[in-house]
Amino acid sequence: MKEIKIDGTAKTPSVHFIDDGQLHLKGRSIPENSIEFYKPLVDWLDEYGNGPQAKTEVHVQLEYFNTSSSKCILDLFKKLESISKQGHDVIIKWYYEEDDEDMLEAGEDYQSIISVPFEMIETEV
């Protein structure tokens, strides 16, 4: 499977999805058209779900994201949830900067919606 490697921009996060099960999303996500940015990532996960690794680790380290991205991020997580439901090991590692209570709460919101284990990781600024 072809990996996805996208550099971050002023409005979109860096992405590195590899089929060894290590997935990274980092930076900021504030595009005007989030669907356009996230659709290839959702499609990639769809295909990855056909033959996933025994363990998939997803690292999400966002500075901030707009509400249209929040919906797309949930779509990514729902794909991960269906991989998890097939009996594969999936973990979402949600990074937030110390004192950034809003980003921690955003992670907890996803955690309460999605049936995949989350690990909340505080990072130093």
Place this chain on the structure above:
Amino acid sequence: MEFVLEDWLNIIRKDQKELLFFSGTITSDVVTEYIEKIESLSQKMTLSRTIEKRMMHVTIESIQNLYHHSCNEPSDKKMKKFGVFLLSIKENNLFLTTGNYLKQDSVLFLKNRLEQLNSLELEEIKKIYKIILNGTQLSNKGGGGLGMIDIIKKTKQKLSFHFYPINDRYSFYEFKVKIGELGQ
């Protein structure tokens, strides 16, 4: 009383320390330019990380709301996708004010929605946020109605808004929110 844009601008800009102001056509380039300006501004100000990120978040969300929902100016000037935003400090509080023209048929819906959101307690807002996040399909204009809810959730403030009738087709929509207290 007749709505005069220049008078409204004078009122919202009065007695405040202005950090950022824009009035004109909201394009994707304007959004990008002002995101960079807010970032550079936040680096110069000594804000707590929470307020800094909240300022970034609320301002970007509101500017993108203008980008998606602004109408053309209905006056003779007919400026396209016209919007105003002002980030300012008054009495040690950080405020964001936006303004845009709106078609009359959207006014009642928006007014009811804002009044409904303002009537809810924060815990109810948080519940609704999760329900809409998990339930509504994303519209091609944005987050499926999450923007305002997210602003209340983050600022923990009621929204202030006003609709000024222009004519039988348009109103002018003023939106204001306190982002937070400086030094918090």
